[in-house]
Amino acid sequence: MAEQLAALIIVVPLLASLLVPVIGWWQKKLCYPWVVAVLVVPLICSLGVLNTVMTTGKFSYRLGGWAPPWGIEYAIDHLNAFVLVIVAFISLMVAIYSKKSVEKELKKEKIASFYTLFLLLVTGLLGMVITGDAFNLFVFLEISSLSCYALIAIGEEGAPMAAFNYIIIGTIGACFYLLGVGYLYIATGSLNMADLASILPALYHSKVILVGFAFFTVGLVIKGGLFPLHTWLPDSYCTAPSAVSALIAPLMTKVAAYVMIRLMFTVFQPQFSVDMMPVMSILGWLAVFAIIFGGIKALAQTDIKRMLVYIVVAEVGYIVIGVSVANRMGLTGAILHIMNDAVMMACLFLVVGAIFYKTGTRDISEFRHLNKKMPFTMAAFTITALSMVGIPPACGFFSKWYLILGTIEAGQWVHAAALLCSSLINAVLFFRVIECAYLKPMEPANAHDAGGIHIVQRDEAPLTMLIPIIIMAILVIVLGIFSGNIISSIIQFAVPASF
């Protein structure tokens, strides 16, 4: 039964996306409910898959019944079942949210094509996570990237340019990944990840494998937006429509990070990735620079979305640090941070989209009295901001805690310092916004009434936006409190046993 669920995760949104234009041609209004309804399926299926993995261990689904390593296989273990749930959940939330924001930001005739691409993007992301085949992963990577390019290009002024740059760099990244697959294929004659993992150890000293590994890493670093190959990221994420940024900012980089973990610790054994190549220390240092650079660039922004985008750059660094220290604690932190950061980033981008929807501005200095205008949205923002700063019991604290334990175990003091600095930079960034929203006095004209209470009309975002935002904000706290359970029931099995 569970095997069929695994197939449904991909098949349902893929086929449904083809139906969206038809539905849109017939009744434009039905696109939105259709997409939301469709996206419930992957969420339920991935929860079922996660449940199966937790009770009976890893399993696989053979596409078309062909036995691996010849056929394509969906191999599901704790790691990707976990990431699947995250991807499915966040895309559902963003889909629910998208209604009003899409209506406002896009032309009416584009709505059907928007939702088609939306579903394709989700399909691509889910596919990258679920597949157990290195080449199939490339295909899904390109499905998600292509729909992502197009989605970005329909954004605001400057979006087509940003999308074009992203196409160029994204294609380089994907091609490098493909080259890596090619080199591995030359040496092993296999594309199946599990098969590769069993063949590769005998070939670890082959130059071909080394080159393949290098291509893999560079390709994924580009796709994941790790400093200094992040240059495509800020412009494209920032100019995309709100709903699109809210989908890709939390998920694209996280899925790339997942693929990185998958390749380095499953396809290649940790002893290869860690001991035989200096790649971990290089990645670790790049991550440190990413954190510092992202933080400093974020400080310089007045546009809140642009600020968040640079924070995404920094957050990629977090995950990569956890991967690069290559010990149990660090990797636990990295996997936990994939989840936490996805939730936090989704919440922040959703909030920014809602603010933009209501006030038409993204300039931080114009946020005055948003706390009165949009109290729930701002409450959600504040909770998430505190989580980004790393205040317990919000979830951001716990992933940071494990990451720091990992760096301590590895003796990487500079990495630890970067993580701590980043908390402080985040504090400055977010308290600046909070101060503007909560504390900035009104203009003198209508400043005070008798009780010293400002009169600002409440003007909250529509419910379709508010509900996902609030769910995310609650999750930020709940995931923090239950992070222990998540680690003990899922993540500890996702970390390679040799650690």
Add this chain to the structure above:
Amino acid sequence: MDVVYSSRPLWAVLVSMIAAFLILATGEKNRNIRESWTIIAAFVKFFIVVSMVPLILQGKVIEYTLITFYPGLLLQFRIDAFGMLFGLIASSLWIATSFYSIGYVRKLNEHAQTRYFFAFAMCLASTIGIAFSANLLTFLVFYEMLTLATYPLVIHTESPEAIMGGRKYLAYTLTAGCVLLFATGMIFYMTGTLDFKAGGFIAGSGSSAVLIMLFAMLIFGFGVKAGIMPMHEWLPTAMVAPTPVSALLHAVAVVKAGVFGCLRVILYIFGPNLLHDLGIWLIMAYIVSFTVIVAGLLALGQDHLKRRLAFSTINNLAMIVLGAILLTKSSMTGAMIHMANHAFMKITLFFCAGALHAKVHKDYVSQLDGIGRQMPMTMGAFAIAAIGLSGIPPMNGFISKWFLCLGALEANQIIFLFVFFTSAMLDVAFLFPIIYNSFFKKPLDDVAPHFDEAPMLMVIPLSITALLSLVFGIAPDAFVHFFSLTTMAVQNIMGVG
């Protein structure tokens, strides 16, 4: 040691957290209902805490595990004698502060009262959480929550100075939080546990250089909140907050949490033996002595009453830490009991300053000539607390000073005896002129010649805290057994060490 498993510690924390959200839900429109949540929560919390005292006095430990994150990493409450002491101080003074706050904000018609009471309740929840933490991680969680909960209080007036003060406060405390997080990680890596243990648990787990570094980091992290120089700068700046907040900051929650943390580090993580072996206790003692003296001197120069009291707080906190770091039985007793005593005296002083501000809008020492005739109860309470702070019997301040001095002698460090004496002299020098001026100098023109006190909601709490300072001077073990708890805590530490 007997362990009792009970969820009461959790409820003690949760009560004010639930109250906080009820306050938020009630909102500005139903003021009386909103305020009644505060009062109810304050009493309920106090009774929950007090109900656990007998168990603690029997030598038992109350434990409750909230969440297990990882083997050895848990959110856990464990109440020992020392935690109980702090919990009692905080929960009992919250009652006084609640009444006083209501009087204060209503008298001044403050804005954003809902936010104010919400943050207040959250502060108390975190403080009790800190008091009852079983391990460093739990401590850290609540410590960070406290930092955040205090921020809206510091910036309450939303004036530019307040916002600057808030920024400074965050800059200091969040940096400290980061350092603590790192140090906690280190300790967990080195020992595999974070549980506080009377007499310390870290000995032998690392080279002395690493241990010294960790000690410095932890003391830095907690010392920021405790206002140990040179990390004290935020404290006088944060005086822009409303007076009940300053009172809470100074006497109950924030700085006491810092001192509590320092004492936990000194006595429950490192332990007297290890600190003796490492030899850093003496250096630390000198640093803290410097703070004691300099803060006293700086207080002399302040005309703003609340700033003067702020420096006096820095002075007293340093004294508590000095008592602990001297590592003798008497000095520890003195330090711990002074936490309680100072709390009662300092909150009285701040309440008085707030009453003056609310009633006659006077904030400066130089404006207080003759004010005692108009507000005799307020200034009377001020006098009692000031006398106590200077360590004159029969006030409670005398008891703590006595033990502290005894401790300096036991440690064979006569120089610290002089530090304590000098500090007492300075206390007299910067507090007594206020008493003299307010009662015996010719009244200023704007002083009403007749009895015209601040609202009763303010005067009664401050009279009670003043009275309690006196009672605890005569019978230090009265009501809630502060003294027995202290001696028990010290015995636990020395018994192991």
Add this chain to the structure above:
Amino acid sequence: MLDYVISKYNFWIYIVLMMIGLYAMIGKKNLIKKLIGMNIFQSAMILFYVSIGVKTGATVPILSGHSHGHGELIEVAKYLNPLPHVLMLTAIVVSIATTGVALATLILVYRRYNTLEEDEILKIRKDTGV
């Protein structure tokens, strides 16, 4: 050395093509030229895959009917491995789709700025303050 280069000539060709593509993508100001560079880059990749599937003297892996089940050995050396070529069918589709999307965005860019020279676009954006 020369023998070494010649014996691996397919690798050299793909690398040279790739570098040409990379240069065009990074060095050229005109967006269409960048796109062409990208196409060259992708073609290099495809050629690489195709060339690794080459086996001299071998034929397509279609077994004639009578060779089944009569104990006759299948000589593996006689047949090509079709997989790299098949993979490239997918890659070609991907590359065409990418080109399509890229051209579509370029149309959008041209509508907005009336030019496809990157430096001019940057200047326009700077002047309009976007």
